[in-house]
Structure formats: structure tokens, C-alpha cells
Amino acid sequence: MKGYTYKLNSPKSMEREERNIATYTRDELSEMTTLQLRSICHKEKLVEGLSGSLDREALMRTVLKYRNAEQSLLITSFKHGGHERVEAHLKRYLNTPIRDNGSLKVPARLTLYSGLQVDSRDKYRIEVPSTFTESNVLIVNDHQELCGIAYLIRDAAESGVYYLGVSKEIPFYQTGNKNYSFLFFRKQDSEYIYKSYQQDKPLPPVNLHYCRIPIADLDIRELEETEVVLAIDFGTSNTTAGAFLDSSYISTPSAHDQLNGRIGLGRINYVSFPNMTRKTEEWIEVLPTVVSVADCSDASKIRYHFGYEALKSMKKSGYTGHATVFHGIKRWVNNYKQTEELMDPQGNALSVVRSDILRAYITHVVEMAEHQFKCRFKHLHISSPVKLRTQFSDMFATILPEYDIETEHGLDEGMAVLYNTIADQIEKRSFMDGESYNALVIDCGGGTTDLSSCRFRIEDGHLSYKLDIHTAYENGDTNYGGNNITYRIMQFMKIVFADYYSSRRRVTDIDHLIDIPGTDLYRHVDEYGVSSVYEGFEAAYREAEKLIPTRFKTYENRTREEYLRVRSNFYFLWEIADNMKKEFFRKTGIVRNRFDSDSGNRQENDLKITAVDRWCLSLTDHDVMKDVYDFPNVVFNIKEINQLIKADIYDIVRKFLEDYYQEGKLQDYSIIKLTGQSCTIDVFREALKEFVAGRSIEFRQKTEHPGQVPDLKLACLRGAIRYLNDRKAGIIEASITNDAPIVPYSVVAFTHSRQEKLLISMQERLSHVQGSVSRPFSAVEVEFYLKGGDGEVRHKYVYTSDASSYTPIRYEDIKEAYGTKIPQDDTDSIINGEVKLFVFAEANAWGFHVLPITRRDEQLYRGTKQFFAFENDLSELDFFDGWK
Structure with a gap:
């Protein structure tokens, strides 16, 4: 093999010279345990550290003695009065120029945006001689006025090459004199600049050595707001984002980013994120849905690590650090107002609401998009599972009030994947005009697997393509x-x-x-x-x-x-x-x-x-x-x-398709679409062939960029972006109907004699769900049980009755509010002193409502309606709970 x-x-x-010798800083080592420090000594063969008598501090000193990573003092955070102090020191001590022999090379044009950082991804390449290293760089005009503070980022792959970096916290100032120059400093002079920025106490006099290089063109801009919608595929394990950028998405797109291939006009652009878990930093179009706490010492300025940075911080601490780490925060949709306990690496503790963590993560994704595309987004489209579309829309509208969340024309995950296929058919004209197509979409993501059905028809109209689409959730497994x-x-x-x-x-x-x-x-x-x-x-x-x-x-x-x-x-x-x-x-x-x-x-x-x-x-x-x-x-x-x-995957496919196969319904579907990273596995396709002919399955493993993100992972995001753009451009007119999903659960309650009463039947359309169970009015708590396909109880819900909440009501009012969900025969049969708890569902909410109605002195009274979600945390199976 x-x-x-x-x-x-x-x-x-x-040989020693062929090895990449690892180096460490004191800050890195201070976050490690004694066990990890000994592990480093063992790996690096530091004999002094292998003595069992050394304590943690002694181990740190040993590692630093032989593997110390020299730190550069760079100005990356705002300090009040720092700008003025640096400018004063320049005018006083900038005395000794260093002659440039042509070896110091800087970009021809520099475009900076207020409130936006600059990093290696922006590719402002600078070549410097050995005299200079990672250091602070100042931008001044001919009058020695300080316009901005930047720094050099070393290129790990090429010696003598650096990239310009700018912190988003450091403001830039436009001056009357526009003849701007870079000031480069030796390491010791750069550190003096750093101290003058950070400290408000007087520093001793110094003779600053510098090299002045004129900037051919410096453009300082404000970020422009765009009408383009940023689409985000918020996943259980990974998240992606992107937008379609045309030449008018802002008035003046960045020419520098276009030349470097960072943005492309007239096409879909995906947001890239830095993968820092490897030795060399690489940028990839997917961000792990992981959040760790970096600093919670100040409740008003909690700092988090996201995605790869969170994974790196976990790995750096040997997975034994104090910092709280959250995986799969998408599961919080039904309980996003719940409180979580935070702890940072230094042991500081704090309580926050889950919505704050979700907001911080999504905001980070948006900021990364704004950095890459050099614009300010106000319109967002965030994909969600078809069965939870309403819950996700409500949650994001609540936690992101400053953004316009696309709800009216938004697509769920399955529909987005399918539209990607529809758009391909339209582009290739590989459809029969006016003919109906049936499709099944199987989405196997990081934490859940869902099955959706769709019936669609494409008509080539006089002005646009007319789409008539009916979609519905058919089945799913929240634990696979x-x-x-x-x-x-x-x-x-x-x-x-x-x-x-x-x-x-x-x-x-x-x-x-x-x-x-x-x-x-x-x-x-x-x-x-x-x-x-x-x-x-x-x-x-x-x-x-x-x-x-x-x-x-x-x-x-x-x-x-x-x-x-x-x-x-x-x-x-x-x-x-x-x-x-x-x-x-x-x-x-x-x-x-x-x-x-x-x-x-x-x-x-x-x-x-x-x-x-x-x-x-x-x-x-x-x-x-x-x-x-x-x-x-x-x-x-x-x-x-x-x-x-093989058995696991076959079992999940069998669960979804066996009934369709036995009833002969699979032959009605002309398209079976696979999506999600897990569907790239050949075993998945082999299992599907037990039920479906291989030619019917749309299964692609190609990547737009080989070795990066699989095409199937981007299918949902691409479909959402194409739909939004095609609709905006008038290429399509779409009528989308979301049919009520099928419930893969049953809900039961018990009578006073412990007889089980079925209230919601499994595999029933959510819009048809209704049932009731009776109790005496004095009952305070009523229990309901959710059962899975195996008949086992998944959840127990408790409805707590409040006698003071009941208000008089007529059946005419009940019928107007709830229609056939509460039949008149069921209310007419309520006797005095009885409370009947009606269980029903609505097509746009993944769960069921409980509404108590009672009769007292021949008068009907209505209690408080309460909603119970089918899945409290979207997935009941947590692989990071410590029981695996």
C-alpha cells in the first residue's frame, strides 16, 4: 500500500546546523507549566534543565540562557501623549544621518486607511541592510512634523526582507507639507523611540542615528462604506466569508491590492485568515470556529483570540493553560443569553453573556474582511441551517444591531448550496426551460449533518430568469x-x-x-x-x-x-x-x-x-x-x-435515505448534492452508491487553490454570494417558499396514571404538529419528554405554571390567534378546575410551544405561552467536555 x-x-x-533551533521568549515560557518546560529541555537537550531539582523559575532561566528569542520593542498600541513626546524628541535629538548606498528599498506608493492596520498581507515590501532589523519606523514631512508611526515585520522566508506594519490603534495625521519620508533607525535608537512613546517621564539625552528615505506618494484615506453584502458561512467547526466586488463597490478601490492579487474586481473574493499554527505563516480562506480568552482583567476591554490564534495559544501552553476555550459556539443559538465563566492565562476571572462572545467572533470576521477589501461593511448575510433560520436571524439581529442582517432575501445553508448548482446550470444553459427539478442536499459539516429537499423550476423570461423554488428540511443528525x-x-x-x-x-x-x-x-x-x-x-x-x-x-x-x-x-x-x-x-x-x-x-x-x-x-x-x-x-x-x-458513515446515510429508497422516491430526484468538508471522503460516496446511482451525485473534491480549502466547503458561501449578486443585477427573479420541516423527534407526556401520551409524532411536518395533555389547575410543573429516532429520551422539559398569569379569553380570540392549532372541540371539553396544555409548533421555529388553557366558573382562561427548542445547544454531543 x-x-x-x-x-x-x-x-x-x-547535524546541528541543519536543525531549526527553536527559540522562546520569557512571556511564552511564563505561560507554560513545569511539565512543559521540562519537555522543552528534553527536546532541546538542555542538560542543565533535566535535573529534577530545578523549580519552574530555574527551568525558565535555563531555557532563556540557551534558547532566548530576542524581542523587539515595537509601538503597536496607543498611548496618550506618546505622539507628541516622540515628535519633541525628534526635533531635539535627530542629529546623525546614516548614508544610504541604495541597499534600502521602499514601496513607491503607500496608501493608509484610518483605523485599519497594515501587516505582511498588505505586501508593502521593504529591503534593508544588516544595519537595521525589526524596529519602529517613523513617517515625517520636511518640517520634521510626525505624521505616523509604523514598524518593520521580518519576512521569515527571505533574509533582509521586511514588510511595513501599522497598528490600527495608532492614528495618522495629514499635514500642510506633503513631502513625506520614512525614518529608519538602528535597534538601540528604535528602542529609545519606543520608550519615549510609552513613558511620560523624562529620558536622558541621546544622539539618534537615522536614515531618511523619501516616500514618492503617500495617501491617507478614510474607510468608505460599501453597499456590497458581506456573506458569512458561520459553521460549527469552521467559518468562511466573502463578497462579490465590482469596480464600483467603493469609489476608489485600492490599486495596490489589485496589483498584488489581494482583491479582484468583477468576481467573488474570499476573506483570508492567517494560519499561525505552523512554522511559516500562511493565509487560508477558512477560520476555525474557536474562541479563547486572552485577557479579561478589565471587564470593559476583554480581549479574545480567534481561530488559528486561539489554537496556537492552546498549543503554546501545552493545552494546560488557564485560558477558557470555546469550541462550536454555533451551538449556542437557542441559549445565546446564557452566562459563561471566563478565565485568562493570568487567572483573571469574569462572567459574560454568550452573545458577547458570539458578537466578538463575528465582528472579528467582519474586521478581517474590511482589512482585506479596504471598505466598511454595513450589510451582512449569515447562512444558517434551514430548520433554524428564524432563530439565527433573530440572534444576529439582536447581537449585531449596527449591521443590516439580510433576512428577507437570505438563503439557508442548503438553499445556498443548491443555488450554486442552479447558477451553474443557468451559465451553461444546461436546463430545460420551465421543467421542474427535484434535488436533495446532504450537508455534513463539522458538528451536524442535515438533509434538505428542493423543487425548483427555471424559466427564461423576457427580462430575467424566473426561479420558483420550494425547499424544506427533511431530516438531520445533530450529533454527527x-x-x-x-x-x-x-x-x-x-x-x-x-x-x-x-x-x-x-x-x-x-x-x-x-x-x-x-x-x-x-x-x-x-x-x-x-x-x-x-x-x-x-x-x-x-x-x-x-x-x-x-x-x-x-x-x-x-x-x-x-x-x-x-x-x-x-x-x-x-x-x-x-x-x-x-x-x-x-x-x-x-x-x-x-x-x-x-x-x-x-x-x-x-x-x-x-x-x-x-x-x-x-x-x-x-x-x-x-x-x-x-x-x-x-x-x-x-x-x-x-x-x-465506514460503518459510521454508512449508518448516517442509511438513516437519511433508506425510507426514500424503500418507497421508490429517490428516482424522483434528478440531483443529489453533497456539501461540507466531510463529504470529500470517498467512503461517503461509496455509502451513497448503496442507494443512489453514482452519476446522480454531485460530488466534487477540487479546490480553487490546490492544497487549501476544499470546493465543497466553499459551496455554501459561493452560492449565497452568487444569489445576492444575481438578484441585485436583475439576472434572476426568485420566488422562494420554505415549506415546514419534518420533525425527526417525538414529544410525549404522561397522564396521572403514568400512561404515555404522544403529543408530536416523529417524521411529521412541523406545520401539522399539535396535541394536548390535561392536569388539575393546582399543578405547578408539567414535564414533557423529547425522544429521538431510537425511542430514547433526549431531553426533559418542564413547564412551570403561574396561577397569577391566567387571563380571561374567548374561543373566538383563541381561533384568531392560533387557528386550527387549538380546535374548538378541545377547548369545549375542558371542565372547571382542569388545565389543558396545548402543544403545537410553527413552521418558522425549530421547537414547540406549550399554551395552557383552563376553565373556571365556566370561563376560559389563557396562561403564559412558552417555547421549547428541540435542541438546546444544537448538538448534544460535545467532544471537548472532558469525558472522551
Whole structure:
């Protein structure tokens, strides 16, 4: 199976000069535990730090002694009075010019925007001689007036090359004299400038050495507001954003960004985010939906890390830091007003509302878009699941009041994906004019999987294409997505590592853990259920927990060191499992892959090496935890992973399509559209072929930029952008009807004699849902139970009755407000002293309402109506809760 393996092994011996020597700052080390500091000493072979007698501070001094990363003092945050102090020092001490021999090269034109940062992505390239390094750069005019403060960012890939950086907090000033110049300084002079900006106390006199380079053209602008809609695909695991930019989206688009390819006019532009989890920074069109707390010492200025920066901060602390981390914040939609406890790396604690965290994340995405596209957005389109469209719209309208959230013409996730296909048909004219098409959309995202149906017709009208679209939610699983695949791989890794590190040192065989032949696997799932496939696998995983513990929740009553070790185990294994999943399923033709301490030199052309900075697992040995640093010499291959996840994926496909297949409805669908990153897996398509002919499935794994974001991940975002733009341009006139979704749950209550009463039937359209249960008026609490497809109780809801809230009402008023949801026969049968709790749903709300009506002295009274969501947190399965 050459070309289909993934290997973790120890690094080969390399000469010291060929190694990339890691360096550390005191701030980085101060956030690490004693365990992590010892791990660094072991990895870097710092003998002084391997002595067990050294405390945490001594370990930090040892690392800094041999691996100290020199820090540059750069002005990146606003300080009151700093601008004036620097300008005064320039006029007094700027005495000694440094002659430039032509080796210092600066951009010809510089365009700066008030309140917008400049970083390496803007590509203002500067070449400097060895005299200069990362330092502060001042912009002045001929009268020595200070116009702005910038700094140099080192290019890690090319020696002597830097990029201009500007903090969004530092203001720039336009002056009467427009002859602007850069002032470059030596390191010691730059540090003096830094101190003069930061300190309001007098500094000793100094002779500043500088190099003045004229700026050919400096343009300082205000950000212009655009009417373009920024589309955001807010996902459970990852988020993407983009917009269609034409030549008039602002009055003067940035020529610099157009020349550098950062924006393209007349096409869709995707927002790029910096991936800082790797050794070299790269920009990618997807942002992990992860938030960590950076600083909450001041309640009015809470600072967060988002996406890759949050993952990097977790990794830097060895997954054992104090900082609170939130995964899958999309799940909060039904409880976004709930309070969360925050803690930053320094131990500061604070309580905030979830909506504040959601707002901070979305605002960060918008700010990244504004930085890239050099405009101010006020219109947003945020995609949501079809069944929760109303809840998401209400939530975002509440937490983002300054933005115009597109609701009237917004698309849900499934509809956005489908419109991407419709737009392709229109462009290629590959449709029959006026003919109806039926489509199914399967969206397997990071945390959930949804099935939507759509019936659409395209007519080539006199002025535009007329679209008539009917869409509905058909089924879903809130507990299956890409994270489930990562977890399966993590389980397998843990089993393999436990066998490797144990005295047996045996090679784990997937056929031993899942002993059902691949050809019989689907039939076995049909007959015995998916859980039977993984019985032996789960038993082996529980056994592996004894050697490599990851269930850190169960260690909360143990010592702090034990708890942090186990927590570190989980997050470390999760990270490398997720990396391996991405490498195996990134492309159709997968190459071999392995983990190592460095990407280094390799001789095999088909070998992909994923670098792991610090390999460290904590093993339990006779109730004592010890560290292992050696890479396990084991090989994972694609056939094993496919066998591992095959039953899970088939089970989710079977759940969605089996009824359609048995009833012969699948042949009515001319399009079956797959979307979501998880659908790029070949096993997914193989499972679908059990029910659908392969030619009917729209399944594309291509990427617009090879090695970056899969096309399927961007399908939802692209479809939403194309719809908004086509509608704006008058290319289409669309009539979209959202039919009531099908409920994949049942709701029951119990009578006083403990007889179960069905109130909502499974697989019923939400608009048809209604039922009731009676209690005496004196009853204070009434319980309702939500059951899944397996008949097991998922949730218990409690309706609390308040006798003082009842108000008189006539049936005519009830009928006017609720129509047929509360039949007159049901209210006429209510006797004095009885309260009947009516259960009903509405097509635009994913859940059910409970409305109590009672009769007293022959008069009807209405109580308080209460809404209960089907899924409190959208997904009940949390992989980061410490129980995995």
C-alpha cells in the first residue's frame, strides 16, 4: 500500500546546523507549566534543565540562557501623549544621518486607511541592510512634523526582507507639507523611540542615528462604506466569508491590492485568515470556529483570540493553560443569553453573556474582511441551517444591531448550496426551460449533518430568469459531523499508541478491532446496528485509557499536575488526529504522510511530513504518571482509516435515505448534492452508491487553490454570494417558499396514571404538529419528554405554571390567534378546575410551544405561552467536555 500510509516516527539524526533551533521568549515560557518546560529541555537537550531539582523559575532561566528569542520593542498600541513626546524628541535629538548606498528599498506608493492596520498581507515590501532589523519606523514631512508611526515585520522566508506594519490603534495625521519620508533607525535608537512613546517621564539625552528615505506618494484615506453584502458561512467547526466586488463597490478601490492579487474586481473574493499554527505563516480562506480568552482583567476591554490564534495559544501552553476555550459556539443559538465563566492565562476571572462572545467572533470576521477589501461593511448575510433560520436571524439581529442582517432575501445553508448548482446550470444553459427539478442536499459539516429537499423550476423570461423554488428540511443528525471522524481517528491512535508504549510493543490491526469484513459491513449495520460494529473497538479504547488517560473531567478531584497531564493528552491527540484526517482526505490521490519533529529533508517524493513541535504524552505506570518523548514508530494507512469510519458513515446515510429508497422516491430526484468538508471522503460516496446511482451525485473534491480549502466547503458561501449578486443585477427573479420541516423527534407526556401520551409524532411536518395533555389547575410543573429516532429520551422539559398569569379569553380570540392549532372541540371539553396544555409548533421555529388553557366558573382562561427548542445547544454531543 505504498502511497497510502501515514507514519509517526522519531526524527533521524541531523547535524546541528541543519536543525531549526527553536527559540522562546520569557512571556511564552511564563505561560507554560513545569511539565512543559521540562519537555522543552528534553527536546532541546538542555542538560542543565533535566535535573529534577530545578523549580519552574530555574527551568525558565535555563531555557532563556540557551534558547532566548530576542524581542523587539515595537509601538503597536496607543498611548496618550506618546505622539507628541516622540515628535519633541525628534526635533531635539535627530542629529546623525546614516548614508544610504541604495541597499534600502521602499514601496513607491503607500496608501493608509484610518483605523485599519497594515501587516505582511498588505505586501508593502521593504529591503534593508544588516544595519537595521525589526524596529519602529517613523513617517515625517520636511518640517520634521510626525505624521505616523509604523514598524518593520521580518519576512521569515527571505533574509533582509521586511514588510511595513501599522497598528490600527495608532492614528495618522495629514499635514500642510506633503513631502513625506520614512525614518529608519538602528535597534538601540528604535528602542529609545519606543520608550519615549510609552513613558511620560523624562529620558536622558541621546544622539539618534537615522536614515531618511523619501516616500514618492503617500495617501491617507478614510474607510468608505460599501453597499456590497458581506456573506458569512458561520459553521460549527469552521467559518468562511466573502463578497462579490465590482469596480464600483467603493469609489476608489485600492490599486495596490489589485496589483498584488489581494482583491479582484468583477468576481467573488474570499476573506483570508492567517494560519499561525505552523512554522511559516500562511493565509487560508477558512477560520476555525474557536474562541479563547486572552485577557479579561478589565471587564470593559476583554480581549479574545480567534481561530488559528486561539489554537496556537492552546498549543503554546501545552493545552494546560488557564485560558477558557470555546469550541462550536454555533451551538449556542437557542441559549445565546446564557452566562459563561471566563478565565485568562493570568487567572483573571469574569462572567459574560454568550452573545458577547458570539458578537466578538463575528465582528472579528467582519474586521478581517474590511482589512482585506479596504471598505466598511454595513450589510451582512449569515447562512444558517434551514430548520433554524428564524432563530439565527433573530440572534444576529439582536447581537449585531449596527449591521443590516439580510433576512428577507437570505438563503439557508442548503438553499445556498443548491443555488450554486442552479447558477451553474443557468451559465451553461444546461436546463430545460420551465421543467421542474427535484434535488436533495446532504450537508455534513463539522458538528451536524442535515438533509434538505428542493423543487425548483427555471424559466427564461423576457427580462430575467424566473426561479420558483420550494425547499424544506427533511431530516438531520445533530450529533454527527466531521468532529466524529476526528474522534474515531483519535480513538484509533490512542489504542495504537497504548499498544506501542506498553511492554508488548505489538502492531495493532484494525481487522482485530473491527472484525467484520468490509464486504459484509453494510449488511451487518442493517441487521445489528452500527454500535455492534464498534463493540470490540470501544472495549480496546477503554483499555487504552488505563495507560494513556484523556478523560480529564474524571481527574478534577486529583492533583493539579495529574489533571493538566490528562487534559494535555486529549488535546494533543485531538490535534494530530485532526491533522491526519485533513491530510488523508484533502485530495483524492493521497500521498504518504507521517509526523516528525521537523519537516526536514526527505528523500521519498511521495512522503508528506507534518511537523510536531513537541512530542509529549503522559502515561500511567502503577498509578504514577510519566512522560514519553520518543515518537512511536507506527504507520497508519488510508485503508485502515476507511475501515474505521465506514460503518459510521454508512449508518448516517442509511438513516437519511433508506425510507426514500424503500418507497421508490429517490428516482424522483434528478440531483443529489453533497456539501461540507466531510463529504470529500470517498467512503461517503461509496455509502451513497448503496442507494443512489453514482452519476446522480454531485460530488466534487477540487479546490480553487490546490492544497487549501476544499470546493465543497466553499459551496455554501459561493452560492449565497452568487444569489445576492444575481438578484441585485436583475439576472434572476426568485420566488422562494420554505415549506415546514419534518420533525425527526417525538414529544410525549404522561397522564396521572403514568400512561404515555404522544403529543408530536416523529417524521411529521412541523406545520401539522399539535396535541394536548390535561392536569388539575393546582399543578405547578408539567414535564414533557423529547425522544429521538431510537425511542430514547433526549431531553426533559418542564413547564412551570403561574396561577397569577391566567387571563380571561374567548374561543373566538383563541381561533384568531392560533387557528386550527387549538380546535374548538378541545377547548369545549375542558371542565372547571382542569388545565389543558396545548402543544403545537410553527413552521418558522425549530421547537414547540406549550399554551395552557383552563376553565373556571365556566370561563376560559389563557396562561403564559412558552417555547421549547428541540435542541438546546444544537448538538448534544460535545467532544471537548472532558469525558472522551
